[in-house]
Amino acid sequence: MTTGEILVIAAAAAVFVIINIIMWTMIAKKEKKIRERTTPPHDINETLPDGVMEAAAVAGFKLIENTVIIHTNERIIP
Amino acid sequence: MKYIAACDTDIGISKKINQDSVCVKTAKTSTGMAALVMVCDGMGGLSRGELASAEVVRSFADWFDTEFPFELPDWDWQTAAHNVISRLRRLNAMLVHYGSHNNLQLGTTATGIIAVNSEYMTFHVGDSRIYKISDKLSQITDDHTYVNRAVKMGKMTPEEALVDPRRNALVQCIGVTGEVAPEIRLGTLENDVTYMICSDGFRHVLTEKELFEELSAEKTATKKHMQSKMRELIETVKNREESDNITVALFRAEL
Numbered sequence: 001m002t003t004g005e006i007l008v009i010a011a012a013a014a015v016f017v018i019i020n021i022i023m024w025t026m027i028a029k030k031e032k033k034i035r036e037r038t039t040p041p042h043d044i045n046e047t048l049p050d051g052v053m054e055a056a057a058v059a060g061f062k063l064i065e066n067t068v069i070i071h072t073n074e075r076i077i078p
Numbered sequence: 079m080k081y082i083a084a085c086d087t088d089i090g091i092s093k094k095i096n097q098d099s100v101c102v103k104t105a106k107t108s109t110g111m112a113a114l115v116m117v118c119d120g121m122g123g124l125s126r127g128e129l130a131s132a133e134v135v136r137s138f139a140d141w142f143d144t145e146f147p148f149e150l151p152d153w154d155w156q157t158a159a160h161n162v163i164s165r166l167r168r169l170n171a172m173l174v175h176y177g178s179h180n181n182l183q184l185g186t187t188a189t190g191i192i193a194v195n196s197e198y199m200t201f202h203v204g205d206s207r208i209y210k211i212s213d214k215l216s217q218i219t220d221d222h223t224y225v226n227r228a229v230k231m232g233k234m235t236p237e238e239a240l241v242d243p244r245r246n247a248l249v250q251c252i253g254v255t256g257e258v259a260p261e262i263r264l265g266t267l268e269n270d271v272t273y274m275i276c277s278d279g280f281r282h283v284l285t286e287k288e289l290f291e292e293l294s295a296e297k298t299a300t301k302k303h304m305q306s307k308m309r310e311l312i313e314t315v316k317n318r319e320e321s322d323n324i325t326v327a328l329f330r331a332e333l
Contacts, residue, residue: 060108061147065083068139070099070132076176
């Protein structure tokens, strides 16, 4: 292999690496932007206390009928 | 005192997804009984109606499980009404924010009953309905539609409203408009009176006579009877080629 050929291969490899770096930087930026846009700000996030059992114990509260029908597992409120 | 409640929902014959959500919860408390029964109709035509209706139902269901028991000892209907309005407004702001930041359109109606012992409160935004079925059938919610408002203002006759192309257009629902003004009513439960909450898909092709006759207290004496009547009517609705999702819930107190 001549020096010229080695240089061409090295240049091609360098270009490949640079293109990859640019491409993945762009993808990461886009993903970050999407994450920011799909997470509601804290001031409108609802915080619900945990622990149905605890609530039940407090007020002599016993669920009799408990049916909740929804058609997605996706959440807006985390 | 006993509460009887049940619900049913169906995707219908045309849609690829059921955008409606429904919740029926009853509980024994230290002072008697309590219930939450609600229907949310995720907006047809809007891209994520099922997400909107699910979030609203989950919010109320979680409240009933975790916060409501602590509120019961000092239960006061004025405070409860204020809290329900605040919750609906918070949910509206959250859905509007989510939609605008994700280029999505998502919205839902929110209509339900909260009962504590022999008293109840209805809350309502949109065009789902609550009917009271006693010795007659009466609609106890107002449709928040453009045509209904026009009829009330005397700008349109009820007959014109039935065929107006804007008859399904809502003047308010959760997740679309910047502000919502939920309709709240307080009342007292009575024996042999059934409350029916339904999405528009359930009632479009059924007559008031059919609703009254099929969902009377005699024909829905037990939860099992309620479920079978609701399923029967849903099948009738589908046979009549209603294109929307179909959701209904029934609630009755035996005092």
